[in-house]
Amino acid sequence: MKLNPAYETTEVNGHYLLVNTKTDEYFEIDQDTFHLTGHLQDAREKDQERLLFLKDRGIILEDGEQAGKQKRRKGFREITKIKLFSFRISGCFRKGILKRAVESPALPRIIRVCSVIGAVLTAASLIYLMFGSSYMRENATADRLLRMLPAVYLLSFLITCCHELGHVLLCRHYCGYVGRCGVMLFFFMPAFYTNTTVAAFAGRKQRLEIIMAGVSMQLAAAGFLSVLTVAAAMAGSEAGLLFLMLNIINFLYIFMNLNPLFKYDGYWLLSVAWDISYLYEKSVSEVLRAVNAKKEERQICRRLFVYGVCLIGFYIVMWTAVIIGICEFLYPVLRLYCAVPVGIVVFLIIREMLGWGKAYRRAEKKKIPA
Numbered sequence: 001m002k003l004n005p006a007y008e009t010t011e012v013n014g015h016y017l018l019v020n021t022k023t024d025e026y027f028e029i030d031q032d033t034f035h036l037t038g039h040l041q042d043a044r045e046k047d048q049e050r051l052l053f054l055k056d057r058g059i060i061l062e063d064g065e066q067a068g069k070q071k072r073r074k075g076f077r078e079i080t081k082i083k084l085f086s087f088r089i090s091g092c093f094r095k096g097i098l099k100r101a102v103e104s105p106a107l108p109r110i111i112r113v114c115s116v117i118g119a120v121l122t123a124a125s126l127i128y129l130m131f132g133s134s135y136m137r138e139n140a141t142a143d144r145l146l147r148m149l150p151a152v153y154l155l156s157f158l159i160t161c162c163h164e165l166g167h168v169l170l171c172r173h174y175c176g177y178v179g180r181c182g183v184m185l186f187f188f189m190p191a192f193y194t195n196t197t198v199a200a201f202a203g204r205k206q207r208l209e210i211i212m213a214g215v216s217m218q219l220a221a222a223g224f225l226s227v228l229t230v231a232a233a234m235a236g237s238e239a240g241l242l243f244l245m246l247n248i249i250n251f252l253y254i255f256m257n258l259n260p261l262f263k264y265d266g267y268w269l270l271s272v273a274w275d276i277s278y279l280y281e282k283s284v285s286e287v288l289r290a291v292n293a294k295k296e297e298r299q300i301c302r303r304l305f306v307y308g309v310c311l312i313g314f315y316i317v318m319w320t321a322v323i324i325g326i327c328e329f330l331y332p333v334l335r336l337y338c339a340v341p342v343g344i345v346v347f348l349i350i351r352e353m354l355g356w357g358k359a360y361r362r363a364e365k366k367k368i369p370a
Helices: 031-038 040-046 048-056 096-102 107-132 135-139 142-175 197-201 204-235 239-258 265-274 279-292 302-366
Strands: 007-012 015-020 025-029 081-087 181-186 189-194
Touching: 007 031, 007 142, 007 197, 015 031, 015 197, 025 197, 031 040, 031 048, 096 142, 107 135, 107 142, 107 204, 135 239, 142 189, 142 197, 142 204, 142 239, 197 204, 204 239, 204 265, 239 265, 265 279, 279 302
Parallel strands: none
Antiparallel strands: 007 015, 015 025, 081 181, 181 189
């Protein structure tokens, strides 16, 4: 007998998990089941009922038996991030130097130190470029900057690789497993993404470190780009402009990731800091509850209400800007065909707003506390 290759087991903070590596679904199991899946050669004599249960669900296979195909959910679900494809990465850290590196107790400290060094080098390079060098004034012409935009667009992919590498390393370090990685369009820029939902079983401090690991790696990359920028400026090379523009994109990514109104790192930091799961759904539900409830029955959580109002307002502004941007830039080229991308955006907006209503009704039905 053997464990289905589509499944792995891991222990996180006293929780025993069975992970479907195809769909990134996590099932909490008891300790006996956890040990049984790790010692299948002795399983026949130990727990026939448990073994039969796992075999019926395709989690355990007989020798020579092939695993059935499993479909991953795909779709065009959000305006700001469009997932293209994904791949499994956890298996890369099973043995060898990568396994030893990711399991090293010094790994979190190394990442923090590199991020601090990167921030210091970035500040020093800015001071040099602004006050100690005339490089920017002499070389930063509009024509040169426009010429470099295609290269900046393509190389920005490496920045998101650094960001996701931070999440991958610390999630694997603390949880023994990391979900699938993939490629998406983040505001129509190519970007990596990583599923780290298994981190929900880690301790609070560990979760915060996993969330911040991406930004920490970006700060380390900023230091490297800053050194390259200064070196190119001192040599009089135009490449310094390329490195500088990449660093600007790098910090734009950092600020967008830390924006708590997007469902990115800033959102998850706030969710962990407030110790509120499903923060997005609960905050929107809190606003709708305050609007729909009778005056004498209104009992709202103030911080959830304020966050929900900011969230709804921000998304309305963002959606409006997206539609105006599509019309402004695509209409001269597509003319009436411009209605197609606008229609897609409107469809996603309606879908999202219907989701708000569902979240509210679900919260009311179950009386989920704020």
